[in-house]
Amino acid sequence: ALPQIRCTSSSSSSSSSSSLLKDSTFVPPSNNWPACRKDQSSSRTSLSSPSSSSSIHTNHFSTATNNNDTSSSSSSSPFPHLRPPNIKDVHIFQKIMNYRPGSVITTLGKQEGIEDEDEDILKRYNVDWTHRYQGNSSLLLRPQTTNELSQILSHCHKNYIGIVPQGGNTSLVGGSTPISNTEIILSLEKFNTIHSFDTDNGIVTVDAGVILSTLQSTISERYGYLIPIDIGSKGSCQIGGNVSTNAGGQYYYRFGSLHANVLGVEVVTAKGDVLDLMSCNRKDNTGYDLKHLFIGAEGTLGIITKIALSCPKLPTSRQAALLQCPTFNDVRTTLSTAKEKLGEILSAFEFMDYEVVSLVQQQQQQTVLIEEEDDESDNPFFLLVETQGSNSEHDREKMEQFLECCMEDGFVVNGILAQDGKQMEEMWNIRESCNPIVKADGYNYKYDISIPIPEFYDMVEEMKDHLSTNYTTRSTRTVSWGHVIDGNLHLNITTPGIFTEDKTLTEVIEPYIFESVIRRNGSISAEHGLGQCKNNYLPMVKDATVVMLMKSVKDMLDPHGIMNPGKFLPSSSSSS
């Protein structure tokens, strides 16, 4: 029998976000709102006139703040329907995992004040990569098999214990770290076997905890195939996490999203049932395709333990060029010329603005593109264009024609073409260093948005103007880069030298930027997801009926609300 659909019986006090849906003054966005190409939950592109309800959005934006700094000192837990783990649970988990050393890391049942290496280990798992979100979990579990995981989840489900599944802990929206001290962290790192590779079909069967770069190098060296996803965090992120968050990356244009490339998954649901959705066939139209629910669900519906991924053949010919354009319109022209002249071999087209490239060059002390005498205003846009193909002569000819065309017509004024593999790696290194180097500059106000390409850089200029008018406390640096071919902009604002958040700056940026994105019919989270950072904005960008339906799905698959509580869907706890 299908489970009853019931609302999560969270805090009895009416909260601001649940009132968003029932409040009669809230006008939901009109039903024919299109969503942009890289939106996490749907897929059409078009432009329409700005919504008239923007003023209401501003009002609600100002109330939808996130309580990132919930600490254990607050007596009321953010998840009153869940209970924290205790020493009895620890014994049960130890038994489930056969008392294997390192499988249960906890500070429970240990004396305060005595130095314990478990505490140090826990600290690592409790804080996220951006250092913005600090959890306080006292228990970390590292199961090794699906059976163990299933038993753990079953126990947690029965006992209302919250779980935060964690892969590589590289989330940029606080999705993989606990919010409080009530949840337990469940790390997938021991699920690290690459099971098999079907050479006829190019399908790899892999455990969820395999690190992406390990998977990439194994599949390319042993079988000569390519993993269809590549992102900057590949040295730490795990493929299970990538699938759970529907990660994007630089090859999204060429190979499509993980929804397109994942052929099957094995999932352990919140109740502890193991769902075998592991079809290894390319085509399988038998029933509702449930795996798509779990891809991109950010661990809120179940834990992915195994993945069947379709892989393209490794390209024999690969080329990369870094180009410099004077205006953003020239960038657009270069993009359409690339699609035309490079056609099917175009694999990546990345954008970086002058500020971020000069920051990267400065930190890495290598002048690749910008000489010291360069005037900033002259040619401030950098593009990294990559091609992948099967015939190097053919590809080189196409690349030469494309570059000649760009140079002759003047929309590219300078650039470099990589002459060997090492130079190609150096170019990609510049692009992939953008994130870490900006993180080292100061506290990072990070935004990942989808924008119609013509207005791509307008967002950045408007933000710079907005900040200079409304925030004069200290200097800020606005840098941007992104997958311009997908309309995906990574807009980052930092306070150089200052590494703590300035809430007044957040308030200057946040409602403004999201309002701006929605006005342009963009997406407030192109590929980074919602996590605990943007979940409360979900009702602003999706219809009330849609959000209700999402909540029903969550209730059906996780009736006790134990999976990654407080994330992805709007949290019911009142904001501080």
Add this chain to the structure above:
Amino acid sequence: MRCKMCRWFVYTQVYMPPKIAIQERKMRVLVGVKRVVDYAVKVRVNPDGKSGVDLSNIKMSMNPFCEIAVEEAVRLKESKAASEVVAVSIGPKQCTETLRTALAMGCDRAVHVHTGLRTDYMELQPLSVAQILEKVVEKEEPDLVVLGKQSIDGDCGQTGPMLAGLLNWAQVTFAAKVDVNDDKSLLVERETDAGTETIQINSLPAVITCDLRLNEPRYATLPNIMKAKKKKVDTMEAEDLGVDLMPRNEVLEVYEPPKRKEGVMVANVDELLDKLRNEASVIS
């Protein structure tokens, strides 16, 4: 007498043969570039053990040490010490791509010695290469030949010294720094295992081979790539040069190094001692 350096040098110099002609005109530099498997590629060995590395459909690019050689030659031209830089490559028709890279980095023109022989030591070997380069030198009359210290496929490091020997020219290998004095003599720092040697080449012509620390090769910029298309590339056949192209050494077998054996985890120090003593037999 010109600068202080020259004064000292005149005091200790040995007899300098009259090369007045060279002092009046600037140097012509000949740079060797080799097309090899791209250094970032993980090669596979043909399982038959005899035919060497599998070169089908694999990415090829300029030997990294040759890139450094081209960069140094182009810098000599930019500092006005050299008037012309000519690049030369030996190999199949795709060598023209490697030469185009050299031209895009700043060489003025290029010479392609065409041959269908494998250049990864399996067929064409350093002595023949040196002899071919000798013929090119006779034709081009450079004052300085700059080569990479070795290629990353053959790893022989022999071509430079052999060429210098055949030509009876001065040679400095593993150059980490090259300075041109006012009187056209060259001061070269040379990397050895014991440290750095500084060698002065009093008179050209000479052969220099380049080591890793010499410079950081530049990227080929788009405007230069466009210009390179118009630069001249002369082609000649290796067979027409009157050089014996047959290999002197026979390659008996090519195989991958044995895979490293997996390590063994031990639970404690006692077990470690036990294994060291009884299995590995390294302690008594």
